[in-house]
Each structure stands twice: as structure tokens, then as C-alpha cells.
Amino acid sequence: MAKVRVIKKNDDYSMDYQVGDILEVTGTWYGGINVNSKTGIPLCLDKDEYEEIPENTDLSHEEYERAANYWKEKDAQSKKLDQDALKKAVEEYIQANNTCALATAAGDFVRCTPLEYTYHDDCFWIFSEGGEKFYALEKNKNVCLVIFDKYEGFGKLKGMQVTGLTSIVEPFSQEYVQAADFRKIPLKALEKMLHPMNLIKIKPKKIEFVNSDFKKDGADSRQTLICD
Structure with a gap:
């Protein structure tokens, strides 16, 4: 099932989702997508409120960078x-x-x-x-x-x-x-x-x-x- 990351809140009064939340998509509609909040409450997110998370991404960019630099840092002290x-x-x-x-x-x-x-x-x-x-x-x-x-x-x-x-x-x-x-x-x-x-x-x-x-x-x- 596809996942998205919340990057913006259009509904400042809602406490059911926050910027940074990673949520699973349950459906789509003309203006965006349907998701379940972390507490299980159904939500509708506008297109500008989220970014898609590519499937099968096992590490974040920072984690890949850290892994790539491992031997550079190790060699500097060798x-x-x-x-x-x-x-x-x-x-x-x-x-x-x-x-x-x-x-x-x-x-x-x-x-x-x-x-x-x-x-x-x-x-x-x-x-x-x-x-x-x-x-x-x-x-x-x-x-x-x-x-x-x-x-x-x-x-x-x-x-x-x-x-x-x-x-x-x-x-x-x-x-x-x-x-x-x-x-x-x-x-x-x-x-x-x-x-x-x-x-x-x-x-x-x-x-x-x-x-x-x-x-x-x-x-x-x-x-x-x-x-x-």
C-alpha cells in the first residue's frame, strides 16, 4: 500500500495529523487522497499537503549519506x-x-x-x-x-x-x-x-x-x- 508524508497542514484546527506524519493511502479523490490518521481516523488530504514516499525505500537520504561516508571518516583516523x-x-x-x-x-x-x-x-x-x-x-x-x-x-x-x-x-x-x-x-x-x-x-x-x-x-x- 502506498504511503505519503505530510508536508503541510491546511486544517490548522485538526489534531488528527501533523506535519511529518507518514500515513498509508486508502483511496483517492479529485482533489487529493484518503488516509487514516495514526489513531485510525479517516482523513482527506489536499494535493499540496503531502508528498509520496517511493516504495521499497529502505533508508533515508541521511542514512545513505552516513553509510557512504563510513570509510572516508574511518580512513581519516587510520x-x-x-x-x-x-x-x-x-x-x-x-x-x-x-x-x-x-x-x-x-x-x-x-x-x-x-x-x-x-x-x-x-x-x-x-x-x-x-x-x-x-x-x-x-x-x-x-x-x-x-x-x-x-x-x-x-x-x-x-x-x-x-x-x-x-x-x-x-x-x-x-x-x-x-x-x-x-x-x-x-x-x-x-x-x-x-x-x-x-x-x-x-x-x-x-x-x-x-x-x-x-x-x-x-x-x-x-x-x-x-x-x-
């Missing part, structure tokens, strides 16, 4: 790892893996794709034949990718979230050839394809790394590396 040591740990973890989940979005369209990557020259490089992620990449160059280990308990956490900017490398350009060589993809094989493989380049802006081992160095397990 024990930081030396940035050179952090960068070394970040790069070691990236090089120790080769698969990520790449999240792309534009408007209402979202996509999260498991992909193989290589990492060199401070960038991620991903060869791709195509896919719906390119709908988003055309309109929004901001992406997020994650790399993570299987969860085995709070004392063994290890995973990272990378926020970055994408660009599509021109096929068979110098960057393209170098990335193919690094990936050990024969150039002749790429040249024989009917449509050239797309090469996605991701330049990290921020890397958030959760690693329980950081506690051994007296730092918090969650660390943030801001990239140049």
Missing part, C-alpha cells in the same frame, strides 16, 4: 602505511594476479565483466573483442575494477578496488603493439582477425587496498594510494 611501501605492496599484488572484475556504467546502464589484464607503465591493459561494456565506455570514461582473493576470514583479507580513467588504444599503434608483446599475443594473429581486438587502457587515479598483513607493520589493513 594508521597509514608509508606510501613507497604501499605502492610496492600494491604493484606486487597486481602482478601476482591477472583477472579483474571491470565495472562500467552510463546513465541507467551498468555492467561488471570478468577480464584478464596485464599491468605495466603504471596502467592496466585489457584486450577485448567487444561486449556491452563498450556502450558505457563510449559515454563514461570513469571505471572501477577489483582484484581479490577468496574470503578466508578477517585475518586473511586481501583485495583491492581501483578507480581510474579509460582510453581505447588505436589498433596497431606503438602502444598497441607493445601491449600485445607484453601479453605475448602474436602480432600476426591480431592482423589476421576480421575486426581488430580492442585494447582498453586504464590509468588508475586511486587504489584502495585491503590487506590484513599491513597490521604486522603497525598500520590499518585498509590503505589508499593516490596515483599521479
